Amino acid sequence: MKLFPKLGIFTLLAGLAFSPLVATAATHWQKIDNSYAVTAGEALTIGQTAYIKDSDGKAYKADADGSSTYPVAGVVEYTVSSGASVLIVTRGLLGGQSALTENAPVFISATAGGLTQTATPAYPQAIGNAISITQIDINVTPYTAKSGAVTATSVTLDSGIYSGLQVINNSTVNFVYNDDFVGVTPLDVTHTYTLTTVEAGAGNATETQNNGPTGTLLITNDAADNDYDSAQTGEVILLTTGKDTWFAARFKLSDATQSDAILGLCITDTTPLAATDYLYFIKDDGDTNWDFVSSKNTTETEVAAVATADTSWHLFEIYCDGVTSCTPYIDGTAGTAISTNLCDDEELAVTLLIQNGEAVAKTMEIDYITAITER
Numbered sequence: 001m002k003l004f005p006k007l008g009i010f011t012l013l014a015g016l017a018f019s020p021l022v023a024t025a026a027t028h029w030q031k032i033d034n035s036y037a038v039t040a041g042e043a044l045t046i047g048q049t050a051y052i053k054d055s056d057g058k059a060y061k062a063d064a065d066g067s068s069t070y071p072v073a074g075v076v077e078y079t080v081s082s083g084a085s086v087l088i089v090t091r092g093l094l095g096g097q098s099a100l101t102e103n104a105p106v107f108i109s110a111t112a113g114g115l116t117q118t119a120t121p122a123y124p125q126a127i128g129n130a131i132s133i134t135q136i137d138i139n140v141t142p143y144t145a146k147s148g149a150v151t152a153t154s155v156t157l158d159s160g161i162y163s164g165l166q167v168i169n170n171s172t173v174n175f176v177y178n179d180d181f182v183g184v185t186p187l188d189v190t191h192t193y194t195l196t197t198v199e200a201g202a203g204n205a206t207e208t209q210n211n212g213p214t215g216t217l218l219i220t221n222d223a224a225d226n227d228y229d230s231a232q233t234g235e236v237i238l239l240t241t242g243k244d245t246w247f248a249a250r251f252k253l254s255d256a257t258q259s260d261a262i263l264g265l266c267i268t269d270t271t272p273l274a275a276t277d278y279l280y281f282i283k284d285d286g287d288t289n290w291d292f293v294s295s296k297n298t299t300e301t302e303v304a305a306v307a308t309a310d311t312s313w314h315l316f317e318i319y320c321d322g323v324t325s326c327t328p329y330i331d332g333t334a335g336t337a338i339s340t341n342l343c344d345d346e347e348l349a350v351t352l353l354i355q356n357g358e359a360v361a362k363t364m365e366i367d368y369i370t371a372i373t374e375r
Contacts, residue, residue: 026096048113061113064120182215200224228355235347258357285357
C-alpha cells in the first residue's frame with residue numbers, strides 16, 4: 001500500500017514564546033488549489049489546522065504540544081459539526097487574519113486548531129507563509145501516517161474504506177482533478193470544460209461561479225421542456241487493473257422530480273444521457289430515484305434507487321477497486337457495488353448534467369467535484 005509522503009520537519013526553535021493567531025469571524029478562503037475530503041472527528045471551524053487521527057482516519061484540531069495531535073494534514077475549508085464530511089485544504093490563500101508579520105512563516109499552534117508565527121518547540125511545523133498582514137499562503141506538505149497509523153491495506157476516509165488510495169494531490173503517485181469553483185470569473189470553457197447546451201426556451205442557460213467561503217457553480221437551464229446544460233472535462237480518467245479511482249461531488253438540485261441529472265464519469269458526448277460508456281449517478285425525469293449505473297460499449301449494469309432525490313445538499317462518491325468493483329457512497333454510506341460492465345477500455349471525462357423535465361428552468365448547484373486515480 002502507498003503511504004502518504006513524509007512531511008518536511010523544520011529545525012527545532014527552542015526557547016521561543018508562544019503567540020497564537022486567532023481565526024476571526026472574517027476568516028475566508030480567497031483561493032483554493034488543493035483539498036481533500038475526510039470525516040470530522042469533532043466540530044471544526046474554517047481556518048483551523050487539522051490532523052488525521054491514526055485510529056479512525058478522521059480530522060481533529062491539530063495541537064503542537066498535544067499527544068499525537070500532529071502533523072498538520074491541512075487547514076479546514078468550512079465549519080462543520082462532528083461526523084460531517086469536511087474538506088481539508090493543503091494549498092490555498094486564507095484571508096481574514098490579523099496582525100501577521102509579512103513574509104514570515106506561519107506554524108501549527110499549541111492552541112488546538114490555532115495558528116502562530118512563533119514556532120512551538122515541541123513541534124514547529126510550518127503550514128504556510130504570511131504574504132500580508134491579513135493573508136496566509138497555505139502550503140501544507142501532505143500528511144504522513146505516524147507509526148501504526150495504517151493497518152492492513154486501507155485508509156478510512158469520509159465515504160468508507162479506500163484501499164491504498166491516497167486522497168491528496170501528490171502528482172508523483174496520483175492524478176488528481178479538483179474544482180472548488182472559487183472565483184467570480186465565468187466557468188473556464190476554453191481550457192477545462194466543454195459545455196453542451198440546448199436552449200429551446202426564450203432565454204439562455206447560464207453557468208455562474210459564486211465566490212464565497214467555499215465557492216459554488218450554479219448551472220441554470222433555459223426554460224423549455226428538455227432544455228439541458230452539461231459540462232465535461234477532458235477524458236482524464238481510465239479505470240485500470242490494480243489502480244484505485246475515486247470520484248466525489250457535493251451538490252443540490254432545485255427540483256427533485258421534474259429534472260434529469262448526471263454526476264460522474266462519461267465518455268465525451270454531446271448527449272451524456274445517451275452515451276455508450278460511463279460510470280455515474282443518474283436521476284430520471286418523473287421520479288425521485290438516484291440510480292448508480294455503469295456501461296461498457298452500450299451494455300449497462302444498474303443499481304436502482306441508491307438514494308432519494310430532494311433539494312438539499314448531498315455528497316455523492318464512487319470508489320473503484322481497479323476494475324474489480326465500483327461502490328457508490330451517499331453522504332458517507334456505502335451502497336451496492338457494481339462489478340460488471342465497468343468501462344475499462346475508454347477514457348472518461350468528469351461529467352455534470354441538468355435537464356428540465358417540464359417547461360420550467362431547473363438548476364444544479366455544485367460545491368466541488370473531485371476525481372482521483374492512481375498513476
